[in-house]
Amino acid sequence: MKLLTHNMLTSHVKGVINGYPLKLIARKVEVKDVQFNSDFISRMLKKVDWPVLKKTADMIGHGQSLPIELPVDFESNEGFLQSAHHALMEVEIIEGDLECPESGRLFPIQDGIPNMLLRKEETAQT
């Protein structure tokens, strides 16, 4: 699971009001080469919650090159876009957990796939 996707996921356990962001507990992380496309990254950054990306990348030791705030000139700042690309697309969480910030429910990540499925009694529909 890429940090880009982590940035999009939320906990939907019944009763939870704010399940975002999920705390990432990474046990196995790999870095994979992904072709850099500056247009893709700069468009995607408009949809990304930057503070969440920065904090999550920092927690797993891949946030050093990321600024605290999204630079004003991010669309034309090639060096920054490369760093953002690395954090969003190349850092892969292979094994770990995603922890719901409110309920503490753990969603396991195995072989790079987060399992967000809830048991019946955890879902809002009855």
Place this chain on the structure above:
Amino acid sequence: MTCIPTPDYSHLKCYDSVYEPSEDSFLFLDALEQEQDFLKQINPLICVEVGSGSGIILTFLASILGGKSHYIGIDINEKASQCTQQSLCHHSIQNYDCICDNMLDSLSSRMRGTVDVLLFNPPYVPTPSDEVGGTGLSASWAGGMHGREVIDLLLPQVDSFLSDGGVFYLLTVEENRPGEICQLMAAKGLIASKVLTRRARNELLTVLKFIKKKLSKDDLK
């Protein structure tokens, strides 16, 4: 029209638990191939498939659109999520993630209005209602009453997750009452059309397309 090769899925060997690509899957591929100019033109950033199964459809979409989009495959069946991952990886697609979940449940509300392409080849076979809700192979086909029970769970979410100008492709059979689905979606302001129809054995399959209109300046006043 450029001919896009059917993704190779000979490496997948999990058909005791994951739906094996069949006529409906291939009709979906043909529909996407027919739509390739439109798909390239809308320049999608985020593409999501619900019920990605073997991964053949999402892989095909990625081979049309290439590395300028992020592809997310969601399946309620963990083994299917693994198959989707293998399929994308086997075809050297890099910009993707697979998630095991029910529908779009775990996509944060921040994702509303951001999905540019949404694909759904649903469990469309009419079955007794109590056959719906599994997480194994039956989840790939058991559709409940009129084969609509799972489709009807996704339809109300489509409009809010699609971006302006975004598109939703849905495969149906005649028993799902595709005309009624088009009316339902049109009532939400989505422009409905048929992409392809084909008879496969006893099933009359149709791929439907729904576009979320871009708001014009007049709409925003």
